[in-house]
Amino acid sequence: MSQAIEDGQKLSASTNGQVRVSVRGLWKVFGPAADSDVGETLKGKTKDEVQDELDSVLALHDVSFDVHQGETFVVMGLSGSGKSTLVRCLIRLIEPTTGQVIIDGEDLLSLTEEELTEARRQKTGMVFQYFGLLPHRTVIDNVAWGLEVQGVPREDRRARAAELLRVVGLDGWEEYHASALSGGMQQRVGLARALACDPEILLMDEPFSALDPLIRRDMQDELIRLQEQMHKTIIFITHDLAEATKLGSRIAIMRDGAIVQIGTPEEILANPADDYVADFTQDVRTCSIVTVGYIMESCAVQLSVATNPNDALAALDADGADRAFVALAEGVYAGEITRAATRQAADSGDATIERAVSRRCEPVLASLCIEDALSQAWSNDGWIPVVDEGGRLVGNVERDALARTVFSEERVEAGV
Amino acid sequence: MAVMTRLKETTAEIREATRNGAAGPSKAMLVLGGFLAFFLVMVLVWGPRTEFPLDWSRGISRWINEGVEAITVAWGPVFDLVSDAVLRFLLWIETAFLWTPWPVVIVGAALLAWITVGWKFSAFAVVALLTTGVFGLWESAMETMALIVVSVILSIVVGIPIGVLSARSNNFDAVLKPLLDGMQTMPSFVYLVPVVMFFGIGNVPAVFATIIYAVPPTIRFTSLGIREVSPQVVEAARSFGTTPRQLLFKVQLPMALPTIMAGINQTTMMALAMMVIASLVGAGGLGEDVQRALARARPGEALLGGLGIVFLAIIIDRITQAWAKSRQEALRM
Numbered sequence A: 001m002s003q004a005i006e007d008g009q010k011l012s013a014s015t016n017g018q019v020r021v022s023v024r025g026l027w028k029v030f031g032p033a034a035d036s037d038v039g040e041t042l043k044g045k046t047k048d049e050v051q052d053e054l055d056s057v058l059a060l061h062d063v064s065f066d067v068h069q070g071e072t073f074v075v076m077g078l079s080g081s082g083k084s085t086l087v088r089c090l091i092r093l094i095e096p097t098t099g100q101v102i103i104d105g106e107d108l109l110s111l112t113e114e115e116l117t118e119a120r121r122q123k124t125g126m127v128f129q130y131f132g133l134l135p136h137r138t139v140i141d142n143v144a145w146g147l148e149v150q151g152v153p154r155e156d157r158r159a160r161a162a163e164l165l166r167v168v169g170l171d172g173w174e175e176y177h178a179s180a181l182s183g184g185m186q187q188r189v190g191l192a193r194a195l196a197c198d199p200e201i202l203l204m205d206e207p208f209s210a211l212d213p214l215i216r217r218d219m220q221d222e223l224i225r226l227q228e229q230m231h232k233t234i235i236f237i238t239h240d241l242a243e244a245t246k247l248g249s250r251i252a253i254m255r256d257g258a259i260v261q262i263g264t265p266e267e268i269l270a271n272p273a274d275d276y277v278a279d280f281t282q283d284v285r286t287c288s289i290v291t292v293g294y295i296m297e298s299c300a301v302q303l304s305v306a307t308n309p310n311d312a313l314a315a316l317d318a319d320g321a322d323r324a325f326v327a328l329a330e331g332v333y334a335g336e337i338t339r340a341a342t343r344q345a346a347d348s349g350d351a352t353i354e355r356a357v358s359r360r361c362e363p364v365l366a367s368l369c370i371e372d373a374l375s376q377a378w379s380n381d382g383w384i385p386v387v388d389e390g391g392r393l394v395g396n397v398e399r400d401a402l403a404r405t406v407f408s409e410e411r412v413e414a415g416v
Numbered sequence B: 001m002a003v004m005t006r007l008k009e010t011t012a013e014i015r016e017a018t019r020n021g022a023a024g025p026s027k028a029m030l031v032l033g034g035f036l037a038f039f040l041v042m043v044l045v046w047g048p049r050t051e052f053p054l055d056w057s058r059g060i061s062r063w064i065n066e067g068v069e070a071i072t073v074a075w076g077p078v079f080d081l082v083s084d085a086v087l088r089f090l091l092w093i094e095t096a097f098l099w100t101p102w103p104v105v106i107v108g109a110a111l112l113a114w115i116t117v118g119w120k121f122s123a124f125a126v127v128a129l130l131t132t133g134v135f136g137l138w139e140s141a142m143e144t145m146a147l148i149v150v151s152v153i154l155s156i157v158v159g160i161p162i163g164v165l166s167a168r169s170n171n172f173d174a175v176l177k178p179l180l181d182g183m184q185t186m187p188s189f190v191y192l193v194p195v196v197m198f199f200g201i202g203n204v205p206a207v208f209a210t211i212i213y214a215v216p217p218t219i220r221f222t223s224l225g226i227r228e229v230s231p232q233v234v235e236a237a238r239s240f241g242t243t244p245r246q247l248l249f250k251v252q253l254p255m256a257l258p259t260i261m262a263g264i265n266q267t268t269m270m271a272l273a274m275m276v277i278a279s280l281v282g283a284g285g286l287g288e289d290v291q292r293a294l295a296r297a298r299p300g301e302a303l304l305g306g307l308g309i310v311f312l313a314i315i316i317d318r319i320t321q322a323w324a325k326s327r328q329e330a331l332r333m
Helices: A001-016 A047-054 A083-090 A112-122 A139-143 A145-149 A154-167 A183-196 A213-230 A243-245 A265-270 A276-283 A308-318 A339-347 A370-377 A399-407 B001-020 B027-046 B057-074 B077-100 B102-116 B121-132 B140-167 B170-185 B189-197 B203-228 B232-238 B243-283 B284-297 B301-331
Strands: A019-030 A057-068 A070-076 A098-101 A124-127 A201-205 A233-238 A249-253 A258-263 A303-305 A325-327 A333-338 A384-388 A393-398
Touching: A001 A333, A019 A083, A019 A233, A057 A083, A057 A098, A057 A233, A070 A083, A070 A243, A083 A201, A083 A233, A098 B170, A124 A183, A124 B232, A139 A145, A139 A154, A139 A183, A145 A154, A145 A183, A145 B243, A183 A201, A183 A213, A201 A339, A213 A243, A233 A243, A249 A265, A249 A276, A258 A276, A265 A276, A303 B301, A308 A325, A308 A339, A308 A393, A325 A384, A325 A393, A333 A339, A333 A384, A370 A399, A384 A399, A393 A399, A393 B189, B057 B077, B077 B140, B077 B189, B077 B203, B102 B121, B102 B301, B121 B140, B121 B301, B140 B170, B140 B203, B140 B284, B140 B301, B170 B203, B189 B203, B189 B243, B203 B243, B203 B301, B232 B243, B243 B284, B243 B301, B284 B301
Parallel strands: A070 A233, A070 A249, A124 A201, A201 A233, A303 A325
Antiparallel strands: A019 A057, A019 A098, A249 A258, A325 A333, A384 A393
């Protein structure tokens, strides 16, 4: 378990953006054991042992993680795993027993009641599974709620709320009562309300779980679209791995109040930390989530178009390869050379391999999922070049490897 | 087969429960043992007789009598001050009712009934009020209305804050509950005596006696209404940095309003029911008419006065109920 967390943190070091939320050693115990020094009394005890021996419920078990600016950090677990308790402890809707929740360098657990209220107003916005809208108010007054409690004048806050209703596609519904709206629309109101104060951090507690599947997919797409514009730091709770992999930059999997694994969706799918995590991943179609970039290998031989044909031949010989991918000066994929074509160029005295380059097959995008990549590259035998969004050659992948991963029951192995 | 398994499980559960129960002497067993020991001592000391061996009644009663007298003397100026304020308020309302020409009152009541309930009830209200006038009870009815309005307003002023406190503190609620039960079931005559000692005779002690009897529903329903507010809504409101004060005034009280209205409706009905008893300490109005008829053994006058109270009760009840209901519907999620 600790290995998995370390892996997660190693990865987070490579994630760009500073740390926005840092949770350290967070515990939540309900019952008599909460009065003791939980770090000591509960050390090494399982949830069941705490329940039987100490008559207490262990809801959060020494939870630590970092969330970076602009990241969507998904916390996933079955009901009772402590994920909803965790998100409530982050802004002390439930008071944690011990630990630290550091947001922008400030430990929320050390704040006074007034400072905490201020932090909730300025830093965070929350979306709830059952919406939590105020039934006695209109849609626009619900969205303006966060601004109202801050004392923003009525005209200003309503103008801002109307703007956000446009963002979530609910313009025209301002003066309706929240109860007149469908579930999906109510959650749009909930989202607009959370965004109204322009918080840096969005906390989302199973926001789409109460919606029916089609609406849920719409809302997920909507969130992805909004996040591309907003770059908020999102902590998203769900029990659905498909949703987690669709939305999450990284996923933390919880069980019995503890985090058992943190990693990117691909890491979780490829290397589940234990059987519990593996159980989750069974239901998810790996091939529609793992990307080409994750299984590709770096090119054994990669040449620039400016290479001398004789040097190119030497490079091919050194690797024992018959063909190699060629890139333009900026690394943009150009095509490939074969041994025969290169020899011909060398024989005719060309200064570069440019004339030997052919485009046998179109490259696939590294960000494509392997299922889509396979359907695109189906007719090409052997190695397929992989490029990034800018068309730069970043690696290659064997078509048969793609096919094996898509169709076989084997676990996906990361490329080198 | 399945039945057998289930049977076995049940027996196991029962055995388990018995074992847990027998783990140590429970509190109930200790209390029971204490009582038994007490009775044993009583019987041993005094022997088995029919009359009760102890009588503390005289001492306790005298202690209370002296206590109430002492309070009357010591707090006299305060009671006078309060009495004066209530009396002024009462006179102000009463004057407003009596100075308004009766057609204006009837048309006003009819309009209110039409808007809140409907035209049929509005017609009933007009007929009922006209009947009251024809019975020669118009002035009495207006005086009763003034008493009701003052009692209910004071009940709301006192009851809602107490209800809010009891919603917030389980300890306070635990202390308050038996007190409210007592206020509702204690025979009114019991507290009429100290009320008269504190405030004298007249409409003012009548208002206080009415409040004691009628305020519990407002307190109970306020507490219930606030406790019933969805915890999900409260949590969501708090997540946006809502202060406890904002939570109370902008979320809990507005959402509890229909329930609080139902409590105020009950308070009003109980205040009306109290009018005849209140007339014993000098309250005027329809209650006094009924009480006078009773003293002179005149069933006719008693019935007319009684009908006057019933008409007022029906009109107030329907209008406040309809209002509460419309609020409730506006809130339904």
